[in-house]
Amino acid sequence: MAAVTTVNSANRRRMTSLLGKPWSGVAVLLVFYIALIIVFSVLSPFFLSVRNMLSIGQNIAFVGLMAAAGTPLIIAGGLDLSVAAIAGLTGVAISILQGAGLDIWVAVALSLVIAAGVGIVNGLFTTRLRLNPLIVTLGMMSIVSGLSLVLTGGLTRPMMFPTFNWVGQGRVGGIPIPLVIMAVTFVALWVVLTRTRFGRFVYASGGNAEAARLIGIPVDRTIIVLYVISALSGAVAGIILCAMLGAAAPTSAGQYLLTVIAAIILGGTSLNGGRGSVWGTLLAILILGTLNNGLTLLNVSSFWQDVTRGVVLMLAVSLDQIRTRALGD
C-alpha cells in the first residue's frame, strides 16, 4: 500500500515537473498534432496526400491569419471579438467602393484604412476609457456586422476580377497564396514578439500593466497598435475570403470568430495576459484544421465537428490550467 503510494507520487512528481517545463505546452500540442495525423492516415487513404494537405492549408489560412494577430493582443491583455466581423465588412466595402467606380486595388487600400480605423476605436475605448475589451469589441462586432448587412441589404455581391481572385485562389510555387500570407504573418509576428522592443512591451503590458506603466512603458500605445494589427488581419482575411469565394457575403466570416479565439487559447496563450506564443497558436490552428478535414473525410457530420472542437478546446484548457499550477502559481 505504502509502496504503491510512493510510486504514484513519484510518477506524479515526474509528470508535474515535465509539465512544468516552459516548452511543455507547445510540445503537448505537437504530440497531439502528430497523433492526429497518424490516426487519420490510418483511417482514410486520402488523408495523407499533398493535395489534401494543401487543401487544409488553404482552408485554415484566413482563420490562422486572424488568430496570429490576435495572439499578441491577448498576451498584452486585450481581446478582439470584432475581428471576424471586420473581415465581413472588408469584402462588402471593397465591393461597394469598386462598384462606385474605384479601381479594385484602390478599393482594397481604402478598406484596409477603414479596418485600421475600427482598430483604433477599439484601442482607444479599451485604454483611454478603461472599458472591458470584451464589451467594447462585442459592441464593435455588432456594429460592424450590422453595417455590412445594412450596406448590402443582406445580399451577397459577386466579385469576379481575375487579378483580385488570384489572391485567394492562386498559387506561388505550388503553395496557395493565402497559406503564404499566413506563414509570412506568423514569422513576422514571431520576430516582433521575441526580438524587438515592442515585443517586450507586449509581454510586460499583459504581465503587469501597472508595473509596466510605472517604469515608463507606453502600455496604452502598445495595446492600441495591437488592436490595429488585429483589425488589419481581419481585413486581409476578408480580402482572402472574398477572393476565394469570388463574392462578398456580409455574413460569411462571422462564424469563424470562435475558431480564432479557440485557437489562441488552445495554443497556450493566457487570457489573463502576459503569457503565450504564436507557435502555440499555429499548432492549434493546424490541429483544428486537420480535425475538421479528417472528420469530413470520414463522413462525420459537420454538426459533430462543432462538438469535437469544443471537447478538444476544453481538454486543452484544462491541461493548461494543470500546467500553470505545476509552474507554481
Added chain:
Amino acid sequence: MTSANTPRLTMKGIGKSFGGVPVLSNVDFTVAPGEVVALLGSNGAGKSTLMKILTGLYTRDGGTIAIDGREVTFASPAEAVAVGVRLLPQEISIMPDMTVAENIFVGDLPMKRSLGFLTVDDGAMRRRSRELLDQLGFGSIDPDTPMKRLAVAEQRIVEIARALAGQARILIMDEPTAALTEQEAHLIFKIIRRLKEQQVSVVYISHYLSEVFEISDQIVVLRDGKNAGTFATAATRQSEVLSAMLGNTVDDLYAVGGGVAPGADVLGVEKLSIPGKLSEIDFSIRAGEILGIFGLVGSGVEVLGRALYGALGPLKDGNVKLAGKTYRPLSPRAGKLAGIGFVAAERKKEGIIADLTVRENMALTFQERYERGLFVSEAAETANANNWISALGIRTRGPEQKIRTLSGGNQQKVCIARWLVDGVQLLILEEPTRGVDVGARKEIYGKLRELADRGFAVLVLSSDVEEVAGLSDRTLVLDRGRVVGRFARGASPAELMAATSDDPAFSAA
C-alpha cells in the same frame, strides 16, 4: 457561568514559525471583559501574526488560547467568528451599493417565509439595524441609505455594528483611525467606550501613541516576536512604551556612510502641495546622500515619492528643480527620462513582471539601450543582468530564471538594478524592505549606501521608523501631509516617532 475574574481572552505561550524561522515565541496576551488592550510593536514584531492566530487564519505551533475560560482551537476564520472573535481590518471592507442594513446583516440575513418562499425579512433587518446603531449612539445613520453615501467614519461605525450583529465578544481593530480625521477618530473612541459598557473586549492596534494612551486600559508591547512589556496605561509614560517597542540597542543592520562628502543638489523641492494629501513640502537632496522620509500610514509618505516621480500625473503646486533645471512631475516616462528611478512599495503589484525573466525585467526600463539595429540583443541584456546579479549579490540560478520564483529581497534587488544606468541621478524607493527577510534587508541597506557613495541621490520613503533612522544621512518626518520634523544623522527611532505625536508632554520627554 463565567466569574468576574475570568479573562475574556487568554493566549498563553503562543509560538509560530514560518519555514523554520520563529516569528512568535512564547507570547502571552490577556484581555478582560470590557477591557481595551492596545497591541503595539514595530513592523515585523509579530502583532499581525498573533492576531491571525487569534482569528483562525493561522494555526499556532504551540501554546493555548482560552475564551471565557474555555480552551479553543480554530481551524478556520469561520470558527473564530462563531465564538465571537471579530476583526476589523485596516482597509474598510463594505459593499458600497448595498444599504446600511444590508451591510450590517450580510453575513447572517434574517429570513421569513412569504407565500411559501424563504425571503429576506427586510423589516426585521431594518429594525435590528436601527437598534444596533442606537446602541452605538449613532441613531442618526439611516439603515436604508446606500453605504457609498456615508462618510468614511460612518462606514467604520457600520462595520462595528456588523461585528456586534454577529455577537462579537472580542473585537480586534487594526488601525481603525488610519483614514480618518482627528474629529472622526473621536467618534470611534466614543463607540469604543460604549462597547466597554456592553462588556465587549477590544484589541486596539495603532501606530498613533496618543490614541493608544487616550483609549486603552492596558498596553501590550511585542518586539521580535516576544513579549516586551505590559503596561497599565494610566500609570505609564509614552517614553517607557517607546523604549519597550524599539529597544535601546542599535543593531548593525545599517552600513555607515563611506565618508564621501555629498555633492551638488540633485533635487530641490519647494512648496509642493497636493490637495488633501501633502501641503507645502520643502526639502532638497544632494548627490551621494541618503535622505529618509518617515511617516506613518496616511501621513503622505505613501504619495510624496510617486508624486515627484510623476506617477500621480502632472503636479500643479510647487517648484521642483532636478539637477539645477526646472522639473515638473508629469508622468513616469517623463520622470524616467529626466533621470529619476522609482521603486514602488507594492513589489508584486507595481514592481515585477512576474512571468518575465530576471534578464528581461532588468532591461525593460531602458529597453532601447539593448537594441542593435532593429532587434533586441539578448547578449547585451544577459551581460547587463550578469553584471548586476554579481554586483548586487542577487541569488538566482541565472539571468533566465523567472523573477516570480525569486525571494522578495532578490526581486527587490532586480527592481533596483533596473535603474542603475547612466543618466539616472535620483533613486526614489518606497518601503524598500517591505516583505524582505532580515538577511536580505541588511544587504539592501549596504547596496543603497554603495549607490549613494557612487554618486546617486537616494530618497527613501518608509513607515518603518527603525529603517529610516538607521539608514538615512538626514531625515524628514511627515505627519498629516506636513513636514513636522527635520533631523541630522544619528536621530533615534524614538525621536522620529516622537515628532509624529502632537502630544506636547511627550515631545518634551
